[in-house]
Amino acid sequence: MQPSSIASYLANGRLGRLCLKELRESLRDRRTLITLILMPILVYPLLSMAMQRLIVSTASGLNADKTEYIIGVTDEQAGSLVASALGETALAIRNGVRHSIEIRRPELASSAGKTKEPAKDPQTAGFNIVVADGISLQQALEQGQVDVAVLQVRSESISLGRNGTYPTYELELSFRDADLRSEAAMLEFRKAMELVNDSQSMQFRGSLPAAVRLISTATGKRVDAMTSLAGILPLILILMTITGAVYPAIDLTAGERERGTMEAMIATPAPRFLLLLSKYVAVVTVAVLTALANLFACWITLSIGGLGRALLGERGLSLLAMLQILPLLVIFAAFFSAILLAMCSFARSFKEAQAYLIPVMLVSLAPALLTLMPNIEFSTLLGIVPLVNILLLSRDIMTGSPQALPAFAAVFSTLLYAAAALVVASRLFGAESATAGSQETWSDLFRRPKRMQELPDLGDLAVYLALMFPVFFILTNLFGQMDLSIANKLWINAGILLVLFLITPALVAQYRRLNLRSTFLLGNWMGDAPWLIPSAVGGLGVLCGVGLLASGLWVIAFEVLKVLSDLGFGAISIARSEALEEAKTQFAAIPFWTIFLTSALVPALAEEFFFRGYVLSAFRNRTSPLRAVLYSALVFGFFHVINGSVLSLERFFPTALLGLALGFVAIRTRSLWPGVLLHATHNGLLFWLTRFSEKELSEWFGSTNQHFPPIWILASLAAVACGIGLVYFLTRQRFHENAT
Amino acid sequence: MIVANELRKQFSVRGKTLVAVNGVSFAVGNSEVYGLLGPNGAGKTTTLRMIMGLTEPDSGWVEIGGTRTDTDATGIRHQLGLISTNDGVYPWLSVREMLMYFADLYAVEPQIAKHRLEELAEWLAIGSFLDQRCSTLSTGQKQRVTLARGLMHDPPVMLLDEPTRGLDVVGSQTVFQFIELLKARGKSVLLSTHRLDEAERVCDRFGLLHHGTMRYEGTLGDLRDQTGKAHLVDMFIELIREDRAGPATLGESD
Numbered sequence: 001m002q003p004s005s006i007a008s009y010l011a012n013g014r015l016g017r018l019c020l021k022e023l024r025e026s027l028r029d030r031r032t033l034i035t036l037i038l039m040p041i042l043v044y045p046l047l048s049m050a051m052q053r054l055i056v057s058t059a060s061g062l063n064a065d066k067t068e069y070i071i072g073v074t075d076e077q078a079g080s081l082v083a084s085a086l087g088e089t090a091l092a093i094r095n096g097v098r099h100s101i102e103i104r105r106p107e108l109a110s111s112a113g114k115t116k117e118p119a120k121d122p123q124t125a126g127f128n129i130v131v132a133d134g135i136s137l138q139q140a141l142e143q144g145q146v147d148v149a150v151l152q153v154r155s156e157s158i159s160l161g162r163n164g165t166y167p168t169y170e171l172e173l174s175f176r177d178a179d180l181r182s183e184a185a186m187l188e189f190r191k192a193m194e195l196v197n198d199s200q201s202m203q204f205r206g207s208l209p210a211a212v213r214l215i216s217t218a219t220g221k222r223v224d225a226m227t228s229l230a231g232i233l234p235l236i237l238i239l240m241t242i243t244g245a246v247y248p249a250i251d252l253t254a255g256e257r258e259r260g261t262m263e264a265m266i267a268t269p270a271p272r273f274l275l276l277l278s279k280y281v282a283v284v285t286v287a288v289l290t291a292l293a294n295l296f297a298c299w300i301t302l303s304i305g306g307l308g309r310a311l312l313g314e315r316g317l318s319l320l321a322m323l324q325i326l327p328l329l330v331i332f333a334a335f336f337s338a339i340l341l342a343m344c345s346f347a348r349s350f351k352e353a354q355a356y357l358i359p360v361m362l363v364s365l366a367p368a369l370l371t372l373m374p375n376i377e378f379s380t381l382l383g384i385v386p387l388v389n390i391l392l393l394s395r396d397i398m399t400g401s402p403q404a405l406p407a408f409a410a411v412f413s414t415l416l417y418a419a420a421a422l423v424v425a426s427r428l429f430g431a432e433s434a435t436a437g438s439q440e441t442w443s444d445l446f447r448r449p450k451r452m453q454e455l456p457d458l459g460d461l462a463v464y465l466a467l468m469f470p471v472f473f474i475l476t477n478l479f480g481q482m483d484l485s486i487a488n489k490l491w492i493n494a495g496i497l498l499v500l501f502l503i504t505p506a507l508v509a510q511y512r513r514l515n516l517r518s519t520f521l522l523g524n525w526m527g528d529a530p531w532l533i534p535s536a537v538g539g540l541g542v543l544c545g546v547g548l549l550a551s552g553l554w555v556i557a558f559e560v561l562k563v564l565s566d567l568g569f570g571a572i573s574i575a576r577s578e579a580l581e582e583a584k585t586q587f588a589a590i591p592f593w594t595i596f597l598t599s600a601l602v603p604a605l606a607e608e609f610f611f612r613g614y615v616l617s618a619f620r621n622r623t624s625p626l627r628a629v630l631y632s633a634l635v636f637g638f639f640h641v642i643n644g645s646v647l648s649l650e651r652f653f654p655t656a657l658l659g660l661a662l663g664f665v666a667i668r669t670r671s672l673w674p675g676v677l678l679h680a681t682h683n684g685l686l687f688w689l690t691r692f693s694e695k696e697l698s699e700w701f702g703s704t705n706q707h708f709p710p711i712w713i714l715a716s717l718a719a720v721a722c723g724i725g726l727v728y729f730l731t732r733q734r735f736h737e738n739a740t
Numbered sequence: 741m742i743v744a745n746e747l748r749k750q751f752s753v754r755g756k757t758l759v760a761v762n763g764v765s766f767a768v769g770n771s772e773v774y775g776l777l778g779p780n781g782a783g784k785t786t787t788l789r790m791i792m793g794l795t796e797p798d799s800g801w802v803e804i805g806g807t808r809t810d811t812d813a814t815g816i817r818h819q820l821g822l823i824s825t826n827d828g829v830y831p832w833l834s835v836r837e838m839l840m841y842f843a844d845l846y847a848v849e850p851q852i853a854k855h856r857l858e859e860l861a862e863w864l865a866i867g868s869f870l871d872q873r874c875s876t877l878s879t880g881q882k883q884r885v886t887l888a889r890g891l892m893h894d895p896p897v898m899l900l901d902e903p904t905r906g907l908d909v910v911g912s913q914t915v916f917q918f919i920e921l922l923k924a925r926g927k928s929v930l931l932s933t934h935r936l937d938e939a940e941r942v943c944d945r946f947g948l949l950h951h952g953t954m955r956y957e958g959t960l961g962d963l964r965d966q967t968g969k970a971h972l973v974d975m976f977i978e979l980i981r982e983d984r985a986g987p988a989t990l991g992e993s994d
Contacts, residue, residue: 008847009847012849012850014844014847017840017841017844018841018844018845021830021833021837021841021844024832024833024837025830025832025833028832029832259828259829259830259831260826260827260828261827261828261829261830263822263824263826263827264822264824264827264842264889264890265845266794267792267794267817267820267822268817268842268845268846269814269815269816269817269818269845269846269847270844270845270846270847271814275845
């Protein structure tokens with residue numbers, strides 16, 4: 001595969017036509033259409049019915065012969081208001097369920113105060129309105145003495161002129177979140193209210209506001225919020241998305257082999273990666289279409305059936321939550337389709353593919369079921385567990401409380417896993433083992449090449465990132481949360497960087513027989529001699545350019561961060577800024593050389609080695625230098641968003657900006673060392689800034705808002721421009737010589 | 741045209757080393773039909789795969805139109821057409837869609853591909869069902885679509901891997917006509933088969949493979965001189981008999 005041959009397939013919309021063929025094949029197949037259209041239409045209504053049954057039966061199962069719910073009120077006046085809101089305006093009969101109402105005091109429950117016999121018929125749901133005595137209503141609710149607490153009742157009468165008055169009520173309710181009985185009571189109460197409102201609006205032709213309005217709040221912790229049941233929804237959505245992808249994945253790989261079209265296809269000069277990519281696009285598209293169909297069917301069912309509110313609380317399933325879950329499903333589809341393709345590419349026939357997939361599905365189902373356990377929290381570390389992370393994130397979005405760091409980890413790691421799986425799939429796809437029956441195995445995937453390679457393979461990079469990111473994430477989190485002194489944390493962090501960004505990539509490169517010198521740009525940066533200037537002078541000139549860049553970039557990076565936080569982007573919360581202040585004082589106690597070594601020199605060395613060495617070279621292997629610099633800067637930026645156990649999205653921009661400059665220097669000078677110098681100086685200057693107190697800084701800046709004075713910013717921009725110009729000018733010859 | 745030079749490939753099966761192809765060399769000129777013959781397991785398919793660049797030879801190389809497999813294994817496929825026994829069609833695509841898909845796979849410009857499609861439709865009499873789904877075609881129609889598929893990029897070299905296996909007389913006849921057509925158009929044709937009677941009919945020259953080595957090569961006349969047998973079938977029986985009498989490990993070693 002040469003870049004040029006790939007280019008001819010990317011031109012003239014050819015790749016698009018290749019994808020279109022795969023899509024046609026999938027979408028014209030009846031079997032795909034069944035999972036795409038028929039399943040969602042059937043599954044959700046059935047599921048909804050089953051769940052409603054479950055809720056009702058669990059709730060009534062607690063009290064087999066007494067399906068009356070206890071409504072707690074603060075005093076008798078409130079009680080009679082609730083009763084009139086419920087009972088006086090309409091006879092509450094719906095779906096054969098009669099809502100009987102009684103008012104009583106707890107101690108008089110058996111005798112006086114009854115207005116009606118409590119219903120004995122299990123078909124009848126009744127409400128006992130009781131006045132909480134001795135304990136607060138909230139306590140009574142929490143202890144289970146009442147099922148729903150009416151915290152406040154407001155009543156207002158709207159005058160209808162000659163027709164008398166029209167009473168309206170506003171009830172503030174509270175219920176126990178984790179409790180099925182309390183949930184069911186709430187559901188029944190709401191039904192009764194709706195009935196009242198319906199009959200009222202019928203009577204007055206909808207010209208009046210709703211007679212009864214409910215404001216309900218759930219008590220107890222969020223996590224209890226029927227999350228076990230709310231967790232089912234993402235699981236079902238994801239399972240259905242998988243189902244949608246399974247058939248096309250098998251059909252487009254093993255099916256291709258079974259129909260006898262594979263051989264002819266791989267005998268063409270079309271790069272296999274692109275062949276697989278077009279199939280991947282088709283599988284993901286079908287999966288996303290399935291996800292959309294399911295999401296829509298699910299939303300409709302939940303909204304119509306009222307089950308949404310029962311499962312997810314007052315808001316039900318908002319359209320916004322649906323729109324947030326959709327990208328998650330897309331990301332998940334991207335991930336799982338790649339896994340499916342990798343599995344199916346290995347299979348020789350449809351049957352074999354199915355045999356491979358069944359264990360995969362079962363294995364992925366086990367952790368998925370784990371997410372159904374109540375009280376399982378979406379902790380940071382679960383963020384990198386494939387499948388589980390997306391499930392928990394969707395659950396949290398549905399219940400309205402997603403958290404930033406695990407969410408980022410979930411999305412970023414899933415995308416990396418998807419890329420790695422795609423690489424594996426493309427290496428397996430059309431592999432000799434599957435067509436010729438020879439004895440190649442999975443271990444041949446990453447077999448050591450026989451010949452020396454100049455630059456790393458982009459696929460290897462994807463796999464390395466997918467393996468390294470979870471490790472990086474776990475380690476930084478683990479040590480970030482440990483109770484260690486700042487100095488120790490700095491040393492540990494430097495150690496992690498050295499291992500993951502320098503030592504391991506070097507070992508990988510050694511194993512893959514990479515030319516270390518060209519991969520990690522280990523050459524010198526001298527030797528450029530425009531107009532017969534001695535090469536040493538040219539090298540010094542480059543260094544001057546790098547120095548100019550270093551002197552300007554840190555100011556710009558600092559300003560970008562400031563502007564972002566002024567815009568409210570990643571604004572530093574009080575807790576965090578307090579922690580920062582504390583960190584600052586602790587920082588001040590650490591000798592600067594320690595900080596310089598652990599936070600400037602080692603990161604510069606390790607990160608340059610990895611991002612400008614391995615990552616940039618891998619991109620360079622496949623794309624133009626300009627794009628390679630851009631992509632490597634993006635990867636660089638994303639890795640810096642994780643800041644210990646905190647997510648700092650705002651760091652992405654200045655870091656990516658620095659990554660662009662570093663990539664430019666590396667690719668122009670064909671050497672790592674100027675970048676290391678630039679990176680170390682940049683970090684060093686930023687950390688040096690933290691050694692000053694707020695007061696000193698404001699005096700220094702001449703302003704209290706901690707922005708650099710405009711003259712500084714202008715000077716820095718000029719320095720950066722000059723630096724870029726100098727490096728560009730002095731490396732022209734070297735750059736072009738190397739390019740050819 | 742094709743030049744194969746000292747191709748060698750061995751596989752390791754259950755710890756044993758099997759030499760599938762052992763130093764095979766031959767050349768096929770333009771407008772020539774070359775029969776690569778041999779019983780099952782002689783190494784024909786492995787040789788073809790090495791020519792297509794699907795299998796990397798342990799040593800040796802193939803050159804097609806000045807491009808060598810060891811320098812540009814992928815680029816060489818632009819010059820090759822392949823039609824093999826088990827070739828299928830895409831049931832859910834129309835004939836036109838399938839042929840245009842292969843044109844794209846060979847990076848043929850759409851305008852040229854459209855023109856060629858019309859030309860092939862006439863040649864192979866597939867014009868009447870171009871917009872029909874492949875699943876609705878008869879066996880004979882499918883076969884002609886497959887033949888058209890191999891020519892969508894107008895390759896100078898055509899590899900035919902057991903093209904008549906499982907076909908009836910009419911089907912085989914279509915293939916023979918197709919081969920004649922290719923020859924008339926100046927293409928080099930490499931026909932791999934174990935149907936010796938057919939080979940005798942259509943091939944200009946032959947290479948007899950057995951246990952991965954080229955045992956005899958030349959025109960039918962040459963082979964008759966070398967072996968003293970009149971027909972390819974007799975030559976083969978002789979080969980196999982030799983096998984039974986002599987050491988059976990000609991192409992195998994531990």
